[in-house]
Amino acid sequence: MTCTPHPATFRLLDAYVGWEEPTGGEPGREGIVGFDDPAGIRLAHSGPAPDGPTRAQLLPWFPDRRLAPGHGPCSWYLLVPDGPGLLRRDACTGTWTAVWPPRCDPGLLREPVSVAAWEHRLAVVDGDRVLVWRREGAQLAGVIRVDEPRWAALAPGDEVLVACADGTDLRRFDSTGAFRGLLRTGAQGEIVGLRTGAGRTVWLLTDDDGLLRIYRSVGRGRGQGAFRTATVDELAAALPPSALVSADEDGFCLREDGPDGAVTTCHTWQGQPRQTPPTATAPYVTDGFLLTGLIDSGISRCRWHRVRVDADVPTGTAVAVEIVVSEDGRYDETDWQASPPGVTDFLVDQPPGRYLRLRLRLSGDGGATPVVRRIRLDFPRSTSAELLPPAYRMDPAADDFTERFLSLFDASLADLDRVIERYPALLDPSGVPDRVLPWLAGLLGLSFETGWDAGTRRALLAAAPALYRRRGTPWALREAVRIVFGVNPVIEELATDRRWAWLREAVGSQEPQQAQQAQQAQQAQQSKGAGLGAVRLFSRSSSRFRLDGSALGAAPLRAFGAPDTDPLTAHAHRFRVLLPAGTADEQALRRLVERQAPAHTVGSVRTGGAGFVVGSRSTVGVDTAFVPLPPPVLGGEHPLRLGRDGVIGPGPRGTRRGVGAGIVSAVGVHTQVW
Structure with a gap:
């Protein structure tokens, strides 16, 4: 993206690479700590423990x-x-x-x-x-x-x-x-x-x-x-x-929230009010410096290009950088180049030389400290002036001005290059801040519930490609429910249950071989439980109105489809999501199922109830709970069916203890495992 003819070489000074401290007897630092801390170097604490907490x-x-x-x-x-x-x-x-x-x-x-x-x-x-x-x-x-x-x-x-x-x-x-x-x-x-x-x-x-x-x-x-x-x-x-903010030999102070904001109250060690708060001691020293050793570029007569300091400078603090370049490591005190006040990015204005030495000064008022995370040294000098015709570089003074002038634009282009290079990191759900996750979900067409935490949102974004590739399948719906609610649901496709009724085909009029094959297929279906299902053959029709078959006003009028296929189409393109009781918010689960279900299907959600009765339809893991049956109540919003949904009384011999063969028992009422 940049106009530079070749990549620039650079050196880093930080906790990972090192701060290039001198190896001789010359002191390389004073009043600065944190050289092994990735957060950066800073002014030392005042007192006997400069690098530890106060x-x-x-x-x-x-x-x-x-x-x-x-x-x-x-x-x-x-x-x-x-x-x-x-x-x-x-x-x-x-x-x-x-x-x-x-x-x-x-x-x-x-x-x-x-x-x-x-x-x-x-x-x-x-x-x-x-x-x-x-x-x-x-x-x-x-x-x-x-x-x-x-x-x-x-x-x-x-x-x-x-x-x-x-x-x-x-x-x-x-x-x-x-x-x-x-x-x-x-x-x-x-x-x-x-x-x-x-x-x-x-x-x-x-x-x-x-x-x-x-x-x-x-x-x-x-x-x-x-x-x-x-x-x-x-x-x-x-x-x-706690609310304790300061203490000395004469007393202490507490800072607590009041009706009008935070209030500080001071007391003596005898419990009496104290008018003058403890004298605050400066937590940091006010000045410190770092002097590096000779940083070798490995290039004879190298033209050092740029110095960039990555630092946080609070109010009342300052960071100053000085550099000197030499070919053999010898220099005078007057050869140092100082950065302008408050500037942390500047060009090197030094004669060519193989070695560079840097002096960093940190200062503050004692109450705060600047933090320098990294220093970058770019070399050799490489600007877009090298792409200009030679006529623009014939005069050394004009050439130097042109290079320094074009470096301003090169720096802006380099910043744009870094943004473009780091753009893929913005699409990494595991690395972006929490506040960026909704924006990233908008790019992928996802929507989040307000109650989902950051971990759930990151997991959904990471699984979005796989979910989109298999969207509309039971696997995708099951995976989405697992990520959001942490449970594996049971997806029941109603059309595969074969709940409609059917009658056996006559095999006597067929050829012997065909009749034998039909009989084997029929036996195979019977072994799978085929036969009369949940549809009652001879009841009055309630799915649509039929003459002589439906009560007036008890069935809807429908002018589409064949009435004979109603038992088959009643469960077509329908599915049910089953979960144990109490494992998920049912309303949030319904919204998730609606968003993930294919457009031509109708999905429903069912969570487990209070228990199950042996002999009635139940799903293991959803309705399974060994609890007593609820007391029977006749009538009401959900009336029970005598002989199936409730137990009216224990019988003439009282409550039974345990299960007996041939004796009617209700699981959870008088069922005990001995």
């Missing part, structure tokens, strides 16, 4: 040991060792009150250090024991004796996890103090946070010489558990964050 980031999930979120969005517990003991926050007024008033305080707390809560249970680490209460402190459940406890967490199943000062293994107890076993974590460092989540998942926060690590359990059984490191994103996806 304590302020993890406060919503791992609060101070004196704080614990309670049962409800605004419920909190605050431990005040030198004051009233344990406080509970009033969800209505936002004030802190004592869990046990002075006249009701049992006086059990002596040296409390941490508090934990789960639904209506409380646990306080106090000296060499852990006190556990039920009913939000109203009932003492048990006292757990353990050496040097530091943290406690409450888990489902009336379980209490205790972390001690002698390591990172967790001790398991029940609320009464009975020991359940030891849970080995293999975590490194000192436990500074302990949480439990759904599915009895355990989350740990450890401090290993200033580096914070998050661990989560991946298996529990027989007192053992496998733990692995986790990221902040995994933690946020598994546990909802």
Whole structure:
């Protein structure tokens, strides 16, 4: 699509290829982290853990040991060792009150250090024991004796996890103090946070010489558990964050939703209101740089062409790029070419040379950081000026201007080429975002129900070619129902049931050989159940009006077709979709069947009922359910037929126990398997 005479060569700097850091003693980076992160490099965190999460980031999930979120969005517990003991926050007024008033305080707390809560249970680490209460402190459940406890967490199943000062293994107890076993974590460092989540998942926060690590359990059984490191994103996806937003030595702040929007309230560690919020520390350093080594083009006197930086630059941050080109790797400080401010795509204005060196500078205000995902270096210079007549390139100054001028248009054409090259990816249902799926379905003539999730929609789009090739067949309809509802339906074509009645043909007047063949065919049909079907031969006609055969007003007047073929055409081009009860939304299933059925057919949907009666027509897997028969009701909207649909009474000898040969029994009423 482009006008360039040959493909351009380029080098990438990213987490997959590498950032070409210098191998000598010269420092190649400072204040920048994330060189192995596919998301990109960024400014480092301030503090002892530049590449790990900060304590302020993890406060919503791992609060101070004196704080614990309670049962409800605004419920909190605050431990005040030198004051009233344990406080509970009033969800209505936002004030802190004592869990046990002075006249009701049992006086059990002596040296409390941490508090934990789960639904209506409380646990306080106090000296060499852990006190556990039920009913939000109203009932003492048990006292757990353990050496040097530091943290406690409450888990489902009336379980209490205790972390001690002698390591990172967790001790398991029940609320009464009975020991359940030891849970080995293999975590490194000192436990500074302990949480439990759904599915009895355990989350740990450890401090290993200033580096914070998050661990989560991946298996529990027989007192053992496998733990692995986790990221902040995994933690946020598994546990909802609390309202705690900041904390320091003097107090903490909660940010909660109010009638007029989000409201931030600050408190001291004694539960008193605090006017000045905690001083926010800058999470990032304000400056960092990356100096690459000599990037070899492999071409002597190479004319480097273009530098492109793929980066996110929030407000208050900046990205600056400098380059220098040399033939032998030697250069002066004045030879560096700097990119214009705010520009991340520029041409190389350097003499030809084999080697290029790049210096990247990231800066910010401390509250945010730019993120550089990738840097692309294009070489050698190849523009559409090479397609011009030689007369346009005789003057070196004019030639340089022409190349730089035409590079503007070459860049636009290259962007269009990339869009065209990536166009097939827009038709891949497994790779596009969820919001693109309806647009992609419109191209294929599909329509989605509002209740279908993204996975169902992607599966339908992926199966659309096969469904279109075999549309109108039982396989296509069965496959569409399986994709949408997750069950395999039974498709019953009514014309193949042969429900109409027929009489045997006379074979006496035929030739002996023909008569023998007809008799064999008749016996074969009889072995398949052929004979009188569901159509009654001598009843009054109800499909259409016949003289002397139909009651006036009881049958429609029809002037098309032959009356004798009505039993045959009653089920022609008709089918039924059968599903067990409760496996699919019947209305949504009907709409799907209408869209997938051929135009000349009539489809119906039937889901299983409450049960079946032996001897009556039923479909295994659809109507099969061993349940008692409903009580018989005479009359009404759906009247029953005596002797077939209901059991009026148990008989003179009472309710039968079990099934007896020759005795009438109803499955689900007095049928028992012995």
